[in-house]
Amino acid sequence: MISVVIPALNEEKFLPECLESLKNQDYQGDYEIIVVDNGSVDNTSKVASKCGAKVFSCSKRGVAYARQTGAYKASGDIIVQADADTTYPRNWLKRIANHFSSHPESVALAGAYVYKDPLRWSKFEYFMRHLTNIAGRLFLGKAVLVSGANFAFRREAFLKVNGYEANSLFPDQWGISRRLSRVGSISYDKTLLVTTSARRIQKPLCFILIGMVLNSARMSSHFIKHVANLFKRFAMKLPLLRTPARLATSVSLAIIVTVLSYGYIFPGSQVFGKVYSISKTSDKVVALTFDDGPNEPYTSQVLDILNSYGVKATFFTIGKNVELYPETARRIIAEGNVLGNHTYSHNANHALISGGSKDIQLAQEVIFKVTGVTPHLYRPPHGKKSPWELQFLKQERLVEVTWSVSANDQHILAYLGRPSPETFAKEIISKMKPGKIVLLHDGYGLTHGDIKSDKSLTVEALPMIIEELQHQGYKFVTIPELLGIPAYN
Ligand SMILES: [Zn+2]
Incomplete structure (x- = not known):
């Protein structure tokens, strides 16, 4: 059995959505939802019981006391920390249960979170958190930045370390993971994602x-x-x-x-050298770019849509995918679009690994063999850059092009579930300003035919994006047109 414990202080506004997402889990085993009212003066308790949660109260103020109360009332072998302002994907508990049954040595599992309304630099925060946890695993043997809203542990281990320590640093995050690490290993899974409200970061x-x-x-x-x-x-x-x-x-x-x-x-950062992510122009022009293709049937569908609106775009293709779909690669160019290099194998840490330069070169060769052109434009996987990579690009007469508008279409389907195409289109449109470069995806790395490489959301939203921006007076250009640089060497 799994027990989900939620501390709540005046959370009547957020609780219903949170509890709804917890009730709709696809986990087949038993689980209970416990809400610990930490002295609320609103209807937190009522709302929680109405939604079917077991409600306990803890008058001593403090998240550690509330979590402690909930954990001692819990009857599950696995106790899961959750937060009232967070919503949980349908497979959340199932993945947690699978983790503990397949990792007997692990006493706790830490996941990650994204914000419901991310701020401009939120991606930077996600990355820093991830980096810190990787470093933590490497040097200290455990994830260092544990989220209070997405952390699960074995009850047995919890009892062994005497539960939470209210006086420790971040008792339900750093504190509990440090205590638990004395009796077993703390696992970290950055793909176990939940969506939390951005209220705690909305400060200067x-x-x-x-x-x-x-x-x-x-x-x-x-x-x-x-x-x-x-x-x-x-x-x-x-x-x-x-x-x-x-x-x-x-x-x-x-x-x-x-x-x-x-x-x-940061896609637009120029710490290591020249990177194009936007054009300084007041003309109403924008450039659409599509990464990770060719990937059928989506690349062809994107091309059909672009044609029907008379719009040209820039495609940053992966060498391996060009080998797989040579006809589509040729069609991209034949129809007046521009084709760029997005490496041969799309390694996530491309800019750091020693084979990175070779991988760019190989993509150049493959693209030339299939299409007869040698790209001048390069986009690094995930927008990650290093000084030596930029040096190599200069040598190869390639320029680095990133982006200034993204709605994360590469991760939405893979981890977070699918929004409506309208919502997705709106997010892109709301971020638009003259000269911006828009990041979209017609593929997902080297995968084809699975849920991650299903780009139907992008395909469905594309006509809405084009129509609304044309209506606002925007003209669509390719990257070479936007930046006044050649397309090919
Ligand atoms: Zn990519």
């Missing part, structure tokens, strides 16, 4: 940035402590590691990591 940017640097510093400090322990074992005493020096080292390390990560991940 400077506070958020300070928070980020402090969190990175905390992380760096742990890393340094860990290295120091290794040294100590060899009986070496490093004066460097006394507290003030350690603080200074941690903060500088955190700033460096933040700047490098920004350069690596």
Whole structure:
């Protein structure tokens, strides 16, 4: 049995949607939903019981006390932390249950979250969280940034470590994962995604940035402590590691990591060299771009739609997919669109790995063999950049083109479920300004014929995007037209 525990303080507004998503799980086993009212003055308790949750109250204020109350009332072998302002995908509990049955050594599972209404830099935050957790797994053996809204553990382990410790740092995140890691391993799955409200980050940017640097510093400090322990074992005493020096080292390390990560991940960042993500023009022109194709039947459907509106676009194709659909690649060019290089094998860490340059070169060769043109435009997988990659592009007479508008159509279907094409189109349209480059996908990496590579949502939304923007007076151009650069070498 699984017990889902939700602490709630004046959550009557958010609770119904949260509980609805928990009631609609496709998990076949038994599960209970427990809401712990943490002293609400609104109708939290009533709303929760009406939705079928078991309600307990905890008068002592604080999320740790509420979670503790819920966890001790729970009868499940697996206890899952959830939050009232979060909604959960249908397969959430099933995936959690599968994890614990197939990983007997794991005592806890941490997932990730995305915001319902993401801010402009939210992607950067997701990436930093992910990076920190990868580093945490590597150096400390566990995910460091655990979300209170998406964390599950075995009851047995929880009892062994005496539950939550109210005085610890972030008791239901950092605190609980640290305690549980003493009795087993903490797994981290970045694809176990939930959607949470953005209310806790809707504060001035400077506070958020300070928070980020402090969190990175905390992380760096742990890393340094860990290295120091290794040294100590060899009986070496490093004066460097006394507290003030350690603080200074941690903060500088955190700033460096933040700047490098920004350069690596942000599509428009130019930390490592020239990257085109927008054109500085006041003319009402925009460029549509499609990544990861050719991928049939979607690429052909996109081409049909573009033709019917007399619109030309730019396709960043993957070399392997060009080999798979050579006819479609030739059709892209024959119909006046531009074809660019999106690597041969679409490795996610392309800009960092040693074979990265070879992969770009191979794509150039394949594209030339199939279509007779050598692209001048290159788009890195996931928009990730490195200094040596930009150096290599210069050498090969390629330019790096990223984007300034995206609605995440590559992940929507894969992890988050499908919005309506209208919602999707609206999101793109609302972000439009003259000179912007729009990122869309007609494929998903090297996959074909599965749910991730199903681009029907993009295909259905495309006519709406084109019609509305044409109505607003926008003209669609290709990337070379937008930037005044050649399409091919
Ligand atoms: Zn891609």
